[in-house]
Amino acid sequence: MEDFITxxxxxxxxxxxxxxxxxxxxxxxxxxxxxxxxxGVLKARKIRPDTPxxxxxxxxxxxxxxxxxxxxxxxxxxxxxxxxxWLHGHAIATSWGPIWFAVxxxxxxVAHDAYFYWVHRAIHDPRVFRRFHRRHHKSxxxxxxxxxxxxxxxxxxxxxxxxxxxxxxxxxxPVVGLFVLHQIVRNTLGHSGYEIMPARxxxxxxxxxxxxTTHHDLHHSQAHWNYGLYFTWWDRWMGTEHPDYHxxxxxxxxxxxxxxxxxxxxxx
Numbered sequence: 001m002e003d004f005i006t007x008x009x010x011x012x013x014x015x016x017x018x019x020x021x022x023x024x025x026x027x028x029x030x031x032x033x034x035x036x037x038x039x040g041v042l043k044a045r046k047i048r049p050d051t052p053x054x055x056x057x058x059x060x061x062x063x064x065x066x067x068x069x070x071x072x073x074x075x076x077x078x079x080x081x082x083x084x085x086w087l088h089g090h091a092i093a094t095s096w097g098p099i100w101f102a103v104x105x106x107x108x109x110v111a112h113d114a115y116f117y118w119v120h121r122a123i124h125d126p127r128v129f130r131r132f133h134r135r136h137h138k139s140x141x142x143x144x145x146x147x148x149x150x151x152x153x154x155x156x157x158x159x160x161x162x163x164x165x166x167x168x169x170x171x172x173x174p175v176v177g178l179f180v181l182h183q184i185v186r187n188t189l190g191h192s193g194y195e196i197m198p199a200r201x202x203x204x205x206x207x208x209x210x211x212x213t214t215h216h217d218l219h220h221s222q223a224h225w226n227y228g229l230y231f232t233w234w235d236r237w238m239g240t241e242h243p244d245y246h247x248x249x250x251x252x253x254x255x256x257x258x259x260x261x262x263x264x265x266x267x268x
Contacts, residue, residue, distance in 0.1 A: 004083075007083070008076060008079075008080070011076060011079050012072055012073065012076060015071070015072035015075045015076070016068065016069065016072040019068045019071050019072055019075075019180075020065065020068050022180065022181065022184050023064060023065075023068055023147070023148055023184060026144070026147075026184050026185055026188045027061070027064070027144045027145050027147060027188050028144075029188075030144040030188045030189060030192050031057075031143070031144045031145070034144075034192050034193070034194045034196075035051075035143075035144075035192075035193075035194075042194050042196075044254050045194050045195045045196065045252060045253060045254070046193060046194055047193055047194065047195055047213065047214055047217050047252050048141055048193060048217070050141060051141075051193075052139070052141050052142075052143045052193075056139065056141075056143065057143055057145050059149075060139060060143060060145035060146050060149040061145045063135060063148075063149045063150070064145060064147065064148035064149050064150075066152075066155070067148040067149070067150045067155040067158075068148060070152065070155040070156055070159055071155065071158075071159040073159075074156065074159035074160060074162075074163065075159065075162065075163075077163040078162070078163050078166050078167075081167070087166065087167065088170075089166050089167070089169065089170040089171050090170075090171070090172055090173050092170035093170035093171050093172045093175070094172055096170070100170075101172055101174075101175060104169065104170070104171045104172065104175050105175045105178055105179060107169065108165055108169070108171065108175065108176075108179045109179060109182060109230060110231075111165060111169075112161055112165075112179070112183070112229070112230075113228065113229050113230045113231050113233075113234070114234065115161050115164075116158075116161075116227075116228070116229040116230075117227050117228050117229070117234040117235070117238075118234075119157050119158075120227045120229075121227050121240070123153075123154060123157070124223065124224070124227070128153075131151065131153055132151055132153040132154045132157070133151060133154055134151060135149060135150055135151040135154070136149055136150055136151070136154065137220065137223060139191075139220065140220055140221065141193070141220070142191040142193065142216075142217065142220050143191060143192075143193060144188045144189075144191055144192050144193075145191075146191040147184065147187040147188045147190075147191050148187075162176060162179075162180075186211075186229065186230055187229075189213060190211065190213055190215075190216040190229070191213075191216065191217075191220075192213055193213065193217065194213060195212060195213050195214050195249065195252035195253055196213065197210070197212040197213070197214075197249075197253075199249070199250070199253040199255050201255075201258060202255075202258055202259060202261075202262035203246070203249070203250035203253070203255035203256065203257075203258040203259025203260075203262060204246055204249070204250070204259065204262075205246075205249055205253075208232065209231055209232055209233065210230065210231060210232070211226075211228050211229065211230060211231060211232055212249060213252075214245070214248050214249040214252045215228070215232065215241075215242075215245060215249070216229075218242045218245060218248060222242065224240075225240060225241065225242035225245075226240065226241060226242050226245065227240055228241075246259065247259060247260075
């Protein structure tokens, strides 16, 4: 029993170290690159004219560390299950070869997008919003540090996806690591305040099925739209994409005139 507790503590510290490193690397990295090094170059792509105060950034960073601690704790569930002999997904998935490695990563990302969309919509219900999601929306003008600025309940809900997934779908552990890496990269960029998605000539985004920074920024300014995380699919299928999203995007990338002209040419 003592050895198990020691192993559990060691695993929690390992989880915490990896999660803090990923969060700090990308939150600070995106802030340094977009807000400091390239601020002049990207000035025309800054979505909002005002910049969040330093106190907001510090608060978001500290709250995010609390969220990471929750992620690390819930991340012990698969560890315990595997040691107890209840979870064999990694061994099964490894035996299925490299094609399944790639397929399982793609499936995990797509599944998480669906999970996030529906959980995100649910915690916007007025009956639970203040308890589960208010903290995140205190960042009305988001920053890269907003990514994990969650209430305790929201942090737990977001962390629960990985244990659910690995119990249901055989997945190699390196795939889980790549999934988490993808998630934090997209999350920090989505809150970065700068629109970096290349635009087409008509003012619409290339890869329009991917969410852009403008897409999520609109959610922070008008919370009953744009619940998706990685893809625009669910918002479009469910009618929750902001009706003026593409116009806002075109404005952010300096192609409002091209977008307006293209809209005027569309058949009635």
